[in-house]
Amino acid sequence: MKKNILAVQMSALCADFDSNCSKVASLLERFYAGLTPGAKGNKPDIIFLPEVWTLGWDTECFQRCAEKNETALDFLSNLAKKYNTNIVGGSYIRKTDDGYKNTCPVIDRSGAVCAMYDKIHLYSPDGEAEAVRPGDKPLIVNIEGLKIGLSICYDIRFPELFRSYIASKNVPDMLVNLSAWPKTRRAQYEAMAKARAVENQSYFLALSQTGLIKDAIYNSGFSLLVEPLGETVAVLGEEEGFIYETVDTDVVKKTRETYPNLLNRRVNDFGFCPKYAEIGVSCLR
Numbered sequence: 001m002k003k004n005i006l007a008v009q010m011s012a013l014c015a016d017f018d019s020n021c022s023k024v025a026s027l028l029e030r031f032y033a034g035l036t037p038g039a040k041g042n043k044p045d046i047i048f049l050p051e052v053w054t055l056g057w058d059t060e061c062f063q064r065c066a067e068k069n070e071t072a073l074d075f076l077s078n079l080a081k082k083y084n085t086n087i088v089g090g091s092y093i094r095k096t097d098d099g100y101k102n103t104c105p106v107i108d109r110s111g112a113v114c115a116m117y118d119k120i121h122l123y124s125p126d127g128e129a130e131a132v133r134p135g136d137k138p139l140i141v142n143i144e145g146l147k148i149g150l151s152i153c154y155d156i157r158f159p160e161l162f163r164s165y166i167a168s169k170n171v172p173d174m175l176v177n178l179s180a181w182p183k184t185r186r187a188q189y190e191a192m193a194k195a196r197a198v199e200n201q202s203y204f205l206a207l208s209q210t211g212l213i214k215d216a217i218y219n220s221g222f223s224l225l226v227e228p229l230g231e232t233v234a235v236l237g238e239e240e241g242f243i244y245e246t247v248d249t250d251v252v253k254k255t256r257e258t259y260p261n262l263l264n265r266r267v268n269d270f271g272f273c274p275k276y277a278e279i280g281v282s283c284l285r
Contacts, residue, residue: 003146006044007243009223009236011211014056017068021075046143049090050178050209051153057180057213059127062093063100069093077111084109086143090178091152099133106141108279115141115277119152138274140170147172153179156192164272166200173252174203181208183218197226201255203247210238228255
């Protein structure tokens with residue numbers, strides 16, 4: 001089974017929700033304008049956005065901007081309907097009964113919000129752990145037959161999260177990390193993306209914001225898609241742009257059958273029990 005995925009690498013202005021929404025809309029208009037007219041088969045089945053694209057990486061504004069941030073769901077819902085696609089919406093800051101969360105929404109082609117993943121590992125040096133509360137449930141989403149394990153930024157440093165996905169009964173074909181990753185640690189991000197792909201024998205999408213954060217601090221860019229044997233399928237530079245590729249579950253299946261590494265593992269309990277959502281079947285609204 002094959003699915004076309006579109007990953008949007010973008011820069012975001014800190015605490016400027018309206019400008020960042022306009023940026024996403026403009027980038028998608030540019031992408032779709034470049035597609036061959038009438039070529040139905042080459043349109044994206046799933047669009048991915050990076051972490052906190054609504055606000056940029058500015059933890060000081062997370063709580064202050066959370067109320068307006070809630071309209072991100074309506075914005076993404078309208079995009080999903082406009083382009084008839086599923087959207088894995090990076091992340092936005094939402095207020096819950098349990099405090100603020102750094103949350104990735106998953107939206108189907110009808111515009112319905114079908115699942116949410118709350119970032120589990122919070123980056124304390126930049127104040128994220130003070131601004132938001134951690135989630136405690138990994139999430140696997142089955143989007144039209146493609147099973148995807150979600151993670152956000154700092155989560156990539158904790159391989160037990162991804163192993164919990166592999167140990168579940170709904171083993172993912174693809175793992176994703178949606179981030180606002182710092183330029184100073186770019187090499188580590190690439191190395192971990194490739195390691196997670198190889199050790200879990202899955203596609204791995206590492207999608208970061210790019211461009212200036214503030215005070216001469218920059219996001220990494222250089223987003224990449226890695227296949228199950230560790231080869232880089234696509235990589236971007238520092239400019240805004242797109243990874244547009246086809247992922248094939250048969251490639252994952254063949255890799256796992258040829259090299260039965262996952263069957264030979266001796267540890268299966270990693271302390272997490274992932275949730276599972278079939279997109280288009282069970283929705284939150």
